[in-house]
Amino acid sequence: MIDILRPRSIPFVKASACGNDFLLIDGKQAPSDIEDFTRRLCERHSGVGADGIEWLYPSPDAEIEARLINADGSHAEISGNGTRCVAANYVAERGGELVRVRTGAGMKVCNLVRREGAEFEFETAMGEPQVAGQLSLRLGSGDVTGTSVSMGNPHFVLFVEEFGVTWQAEALEIQLHPAFREGVNVEMVLVRDQHNIEVRFFERGVGETQSSGTGSCASAAAAIATGRARSPVNVQATGGTQMVRWDREVFLTGTARLVCRGDFLI
DSSP: OOOOOOEEEEEEEEEEEEEEEEEEGGGOOOOOOOOHHHHHHHHHSSSSSOSSEEEEESSSSSSEEEEETTSSSOOOOOOOOHHHHHHHHHHHHHHEEEEEETTTEEEEEEEEEETTTTTTEEEEEEOOEEEEEEEEEEEEEEEEEEEESSSSSEEEEESSSSOOHHHHHHHHHHHTTTTTTTTOOEEEEEETTTEEEEEEEEEEETEESOHHHHHHHHHHHHHHHHTOSSSEEEEETEEEEEEEEEEEEEEEEEEEEEEEHHHHHH
């Protein structure tokens, strides 16, 4: 007789914020090889597929704590979009309209603006951006000058006249530049007018993404700080549009959709 062993399974929720997708998993389920396991789950052919996993833990001073690991297994301080996905799942399970999420970049407060079924819209207090100023880099393709911004994680914002066919290669070269010892999230920004910008994102540990919450905040902050835009700023990306308002601290408004629930078999 064949001995059939039932495989162990780990439950997950998949959520997407403007095309930036995440798996949400109870931290109690995390194996010892959490980085390798995250890579397996985020792989889009043999796994579930995602830009990263938000591992969820109880918090003494917030509704929930979220620890983000990117698709390549590297740890990240925060994802603005991932935080919004965490808040959406919390409201779906427990109700309420305000969700405090403890992240590696501090406490983020998500206020529910609208809900329609599995889609939620939040305004999230993202903290005060740190705009460090202009930085010039020498690349293989030539010199570039951009704006360094921290949203609790590092960003390099480059203003462009168009998105060239090689923008991803340029963004990767910037990301690997020795000026950024811990890597950097790269934003290519095209200013449409004072209240509208279009952005392409190339994130640490993931590569090109359809959207980015902290990247949207960094791009808008850089555009405002350099006199190219005024608050509020609509940030258009391939995955959708978010709104950034800068009033002492930055507030990010955007949607998050709960896509599915499932079990990953081990």
